[in-house]
Amino acid sequence: MSPTASIPEALKAWYEAQRRALPWRDAPTPWRVWISEIMLQQTRVSSVIPYFERFIARFPDPASLAAAPLDDVLSLWAGLGYYARARNLHAAAGQIVARHGGVIPDDPAAFAALKGVGRYTLGAVMSIAFGRRLPALDGNLTRVICRLDLIEEDPRAKATQDRLWRRAAALVDDPQPGEINQALMELGATVCTPKSPACLLCPLAAHCRARAEGAAARLPKKTPKAARPTQRWRAALLRDEGGVLLGQRPTEGLLGGLWEPPQAPDEAGLAAMGIKTDGEARVITHAFTHLIWEVEALEGRAVEGGVEGGGYTAFKRVAEADLGGVALTGPALKALRAWGVAAPKRRGAGRGP
Ligand code: SF4
Known part of the structure; x- marks a missing residue:
């Protein structure tokens, strides 16, 4: 490729030659593009692939997702x-069925009105699936643009965000906006990486100001993370011949709709649910993006009648062999492993709520 190729030409030629073969890039229907874009947020490509394939096989279109119980969707997730x-x-699939006859609308305003569709998702799906010239600024594009334009300011600051979105919009003003967005995402993921950008392999090297200044590795500017508060919990494992007792968390809020062994802030909280714990605690920790859980996991038993309350919407017993099919919280999975209860092996993935 000529070093004087324009940025769009250089990006498209590079992407055509170098892009990784990924399942959502075969037959990129709007549904497949959308599902992959949502799964890829905060999550590595290698973790997403098996989830994507299972999800698409089970829910090939919005109508099938809308018709499924939320619990089934969370189990797959x-x-x-x-x-x-x-x-x-799940909610957006219901809206597509109700408002658009089950067809994803080729209309940015209608798509943006769906549940969970933010500016990034709007740009990614509209550009890749429908060829609309909309930017999709994610962490990869932020890094590439900060380096390309030698942006020294904090990329999270409002003024810098505006500048980055404007630049992303200018870059994507091209007859093939989906190719440009994907090329930028791919470049950030594979060449213009956070710690050691491979500038010698980069199609944008001739245009890149950070490279010219030797500033690539220190951009974008990093800001120290705020300390995360720690919450302490006491969880109880109640097992009998019917299996392990699990409570379902309320749909709204952290880990909404997922299942876990009943837990409370302290022993008094468990006692109020009709649970008494015994033996020695095993302590597990789980880091969310915004807080840390420290969970003391103990064997427990029900006293006087049964377990209730604690803010759970339902309780059920699940045979240990069937735990793999339950939408467990991450901390629950760790606690069950700490107890030696057969728990499903999962690939490492996102850690957020
Ligand atoms: S030349 Fe280097 S720093 Fe600049 S965009 Fe390419 S990989 Fe990133």
Whole structure:
């Protein structure tokens, strides 16, 4: 490729030659593009692939997702993290059926009105699936643009965000906006990486100001993360011949709709649910993006009648062999493993709510 090729030409030629073969890039229907874009947020490509294939096989279109119980959707999502994504997709599928006859609308305003569709998702799906010239600024594009334009300011600041979106919009003003967005995402994921950008392999090297200044590795500017508060919980494992007792968390809020062994802030909270714990605690920790859970996991038993309350919407017993089919929270999975209860092996994935 000529070093003087324009940025769009250089990007498209590079993407055509270098792009990775990924399942959602075969037959990129709007539905497949959307599902993949949602799954890829905060989550590595290698973790997403098996989830994507299972999800598309089970829910080949919005109508099939809309018709499924939320619990089934969360079970398929379990292990990917950031469960709000699954809840929003489920709700949005219902909106597509109700408002658009089950067809994803080729209309940015209508698509943006769906549950969970933010500016990034709007740009990614509209450009890749429908060829609309809309930017899709994610972490990869932020890094590439900060380096390309030698942007020294904090990329999270409002003024810098505006500048980055404007630049992303200018880059995508091209007859093939989906190719440009995907090329930028791919470049950020494989060449213009956070710690060691491979500038010698980069199709934008001739245009890149950070490369010229030797500033690539220190951009974008990093800001220190705020300390995360720690919450302490006490969880109880109640097992009998019927299996392990699980409570379902309320749909709204952290880990909404997922199942876990009953837990409370302390022993008094468990006692109020009719649970008494015994023996030695095993402590597990689980880091969310915004907080840390420290969970003391103990054997427990029900006293006087049965377990109730605690804010759970339902309780059920699940045979240990069947736990793999339940939408468990990440901390629950860790606690069950700490107890030595047969728990499904999952690939590492997102850690958010
Ligand atoms: S030349 Fe280097 S820093 Fe600039 S965009 Fe390419 S990989 Fe990133």
